Amino acid sequence: MTFGIEFVPGDPVLKLAHYAKLAEQQGFDNVWITDHYNNRDVYSTLTVLAMNTNSIKIGSGVTNPYTRNAAVTASSIASVNEISGGRAILGIGPGDKATFDSMGISWDKPLTTTRESIQAIRGFLAGEKVTQDGDMVKFSGAKMAFKAGDVPIYMGAQGPKMLELAGEVSDGVLINASHPKDFEVAVKQIASGAKKAGRDPKEVDVAAYTCFSIDKDAAKAKGSAQVVVAFIVAGSPDMVLERHGIDPAAKADIGAAIAKGDFGALMGGMVTEGMMDAFSICGTPDDCKARINDLLDIGVTQIVAGSPLGPNKEKAIKLIGKEIINQ
Ligand code: F42
Secondary structure, eight states: EEEEEEEEOOOOOOOHHHHHHHHHHOOEEEEEEEOOTTOOOOHHHHHHHHHHHHSSEEESSSSSSSSSOHHHHHHHHHHHHHHSSSSSEEEEOOOHHHHHHHTTTTOOOOOHHHHHHHHHHEEEHTOOOOOEOOSSEEEEEEEEEEOOOOOOEEEEEEEEHHHHHHHHHSEEEEOOSSSHHHHHHHHHHHHHHHHHHTOOOOGSSSEEEOOOOSSHHHHHHHHHHHHHHHHHHHHHHHHHHHHHHHOTHHHHHHHHHHHTTTTTHHHISSHHHHHHHHOOEEEHHHHHHHHHHHHHHOOEEEEEEEEEESSSSHHHHHHHHIITTTT
């Protein structure tokens, strides 16, 4: 198993560099930085992390093929790879529809666009002259003018077809989920894609990109994760809610409370125990370890601790290091 940590560059980059260094010291293997236009730029952030760490791998978690052309993405991640001495990973997914709507970008054929972009990016990273006439991605003889080195490509995916594609073409999948029930389904879909492409499913690193909250006091850990879980419920497909026995009608109520900024209602019972269990790894170190072990049994190979981490980020990173990674 490897351990990763996710940061949203909503915080100043130097603060994230401090957390990333701390994570490296605690034995984390990977740090992943999210990509949304309204936060700090992902590649600037990765560059600063590269300059402030020595061994931890650093990845985009995840960029998308709509706001940046595949050749630009290849150049950006290859630059980070050079700066970091070969520690870069490219995480790419179809992107976040809500942010695209506000940017005036239409989310046409997200799966096809992701597939064709990865194909082109692999060509650029391998130093090839890329000529491609896809449905969504086209190049005519474009080529990087510098050597990229070896950069693994991970995909952000949840849907059945995206997971199959990840099994076919990626080195790893970052799956926004926390519960064994979701991974039971996902691992099969990834394996089916891998087999279709003649690959061993074990070649694909299966990462649980989770809402994670740890504290010696379980109630405090839960209190920090409730709002994050509310956002996850509000954005989950009905099929996923039903898989966890959650009435999809609750989604509208939670969405309305979020829109009103009524966090009192969210914390006061609207976010149920069942929702917390379905959509977070949360509680004391022992609680978190128990859930991690369940996920590993099902085929997860990387745990990525995502927001909020805990009531205090620094303490949470140290607690994960001491009680889970180095136990
Ligand atoms: N998105 C961001 O914008 N920024 C981030 O930092 C970010 C991080 C992140 C981390 C982990 C993770 O799992 C996801 C993350 N995302 C982030 C979201 C990510 O970019 C994707 O939006 C999300 O993972 C995609 O969700 P999905 O796997 O459910 O895929 C969508 C597109 C979907 O509908 N998939 C369907 C499926 O079954 O998998 C397939 C849809 C399909 O086949 N479409 C056809 C096609 O060609 O695209 C077209 C069909 C038609 O009718 O036109």
